[in-house]
Amino acid sequence: MLKIQEIREIIKLIDQSSIEKFSFESEGTKIKLEKKSNTSPTLHQTEPKNEEPAQQATPVQQEVKREEPVKAAVEESQESSTSAPATTEDSSLHKITSPMVGTFYKSSSPDSPAYVQKGDSVKPDAIVCIVEAMKLFNEIEAEVSGEIVEILVEDGQLVEYGQPLFLVKQN
Incomplete structure (x- = not known):
């Protein structure tokens, strides 16, 4: 089973790419990401039948929603850190x-x-x-x-x- 941090990394990579649909399967765990224009990726995860899927799917979806403010803060810091050199750049x-x-x-x-x-x-x-x-x-x-x-x-x-x-x- 993938860890939350690994799922976050996958989401970031998909979000930055032009890929609209992504699916991954490993050891009975399936992850499906779908991205619609101007929205963040949606995560669908199914677990092996011997585990309860609702226990893992809900926290992962909550983590995805929490990721947006962090991403916005990172983008703002990038803009502020690169704006000064851009004026002197040749x-x-x-x-x-x-x-x-x-x-x-x-x-x-x-x-x-x-x-x-x-x-x-x-x-x-x-x-x-x-x-x-x-x-x-x-x-x-x-x-x-x-x-x-x-x-x-x-x-x-x-x-x-x-x-x-x-x-x-x-x-």
Whole structure:
């Protein structure tokens, strides 16, 4: 059976995509997501016959409804954090974006120094941060050679798929 956090991640991914219907089946558990235009995904989950489906389905649907205010708050924080650099942005700046939804970390542990700081030079294979998604720590590489001009997110901040994390002035 899927955990609530896993279901939330699936919902976020479906919500951000153009997929309108999604179904998943594993070990007798079925999940069906349907998205209508201008609304959030609807979750239908059926459990194996030996369990009571009403016990799991109701809390999951309540969690989906609670997700909307959180998502709105994240979008507002993205707008406020990216509005300042946008005014000074020029075509020579490369955006390093998050490849997934997760939590941004500037270092490998709280006691370790940050991978990069503003003003540091990076190469394409240099690790600039970690994005944690579903207990997996994913190292994010710079993708280009250049200098870190701006760090757009804070340590421990939730980031969305495609959200800019760094601005790099390419060499």
